Amino acid sequence: MSGHVAAIFRHPVKGFTPEPLEAVQLAPGEGFPHDRVWAVENGPSGFDPAAPVFVPKQKFTVLAHIPKVAAARTRYDAETGVLHAAAPGAGEFAGRLAEASGREAFSAWLTLLLADDIRGPLRVVEAPGEHRFTDHALGQVSIVNLASVRDLGRRMGVELDPLRFRANLYVDGWPAWAENGWTGKRLMLGWAEAEVFKSIVRCAATHVDPTTAERDLDVTKALFDNYGHMLCGIYVRVASAGGVALGDAVTAPAAEPKPEAPQWA
Template identity: 25%
Template sequence: MQVHSLYVYPVKSLAGIQVSSFQMDDFGPVGDRRWMIVDSEREFVTQRSNPELATVRTRMEAGQVFVDIPGEGEFLLEPGTDECRVRVWRDWAKAVYGAPGASDALSRYCGQAFRFVYMPDETFRRVDASRVTEYRRVSFADGFPFLITNLASLEELNSRLDNAVDMRRFRPNIVVDGAAPWEEDAWASLVIGDTGFSVVKPCSRCVVTTVDPDRGAKSGDLQPLRELGTYRRTPDGVIFGMNAIHEAAGEIRVGSPVNFATTENQ
């Protein structure tokens, strides 16, 4: 097995960036989901309610994040000094508001009052303590630093669909090639390149998988979630991909070897 592709998402629920490699820090992939969008109640905003966010492109240059908002142009996201408490799922975390220009442009594009917020280094949002006993942190990602998916599982799903979908629907960080379909169900730990990962839980999927990432709209004829629900429903929900935490900082590249231990041989 080897790494097929890698993705980083500088802003939660905006378009991701496919990269040839990434560095890892305490949060996960460097720069991954350190930015987020909130509404007037400081609640997180995603493609679940606003699928048009998929068409807002992101790029990173020299550690800075830029967003390209359709009809508005490109903006540098700059953390301000005004602190706030923002909510992502059940967690309230300390953040800072971004400079207003990008937020105003995004609000015009979406027709709602939204703000960009940034998670500074001193914020510690803990991963789910019921799943990970270590005191580990996570950015604004849903719950864990990494989502790892299996290319063969997507191909098996696509064999059941009238119209194939691509992996961007599932917003992984690491895509593995060379495994059998659904082999990831048995993974307990992985070594990718030189870095160890603990596979924590299956990832339950939501309506974001029905959003066309190119059009920024929910698809009428492409329903991977509905099909997955016919044979991938578990106590954790309808699952595709595995959440994971990493053991150390380091670097992963496309083509890095992937080795695993299963629940049977640990």
């Protein structure tokens, strides 16, 4: 069963603007390139870059708790290392988050933008090495099946923006919800091989319209009401290195053959 890569996105700062890509190189044990390399603490998170471990998303400025995060339009220039940001009424920001001065300046800019929505001092933290601020410690690459999103949207009577689900790869051509049965299976992502780690349990971040920054739809309730679960998308771990580009085939696990009935003489 094959689909194709319809879109590729990275999210340099956790919770902020998805950035489209044409291609990406994936490798075992490495984070998705320039994805969730930074996060913004909403009060002390306990994250120690000298001994990085998984920190729950509740410790950061994320859409699940602060919809206005979507009002900040960010863009990362990987060649210069400069993050650009703009928002209505907040002016513009440009700075290098790899530098302490840039992280402090971005924290100050966000503090003015988010104002009363924050619960503690904001501080930008950087993921060392291959660590990433993903929603699951072992969620290396996230994939969303566009047919599943369309099916959910039809049942809700709306056109759902797939960007609500903040995936790295969006695949078209798979049957809706087929991915929920693939845990532990292998699949090809372009030229890279990966193993499906788990399905993604969705949260209130999907309730926020990525364009308007308004919490307008209860997506998690719709998932449960229509399917009896709150899953949409899968996490995979890369097993062998390779490139993935727009239009590349994404080959899903073949259905296991049914056992033949015994032949009686």
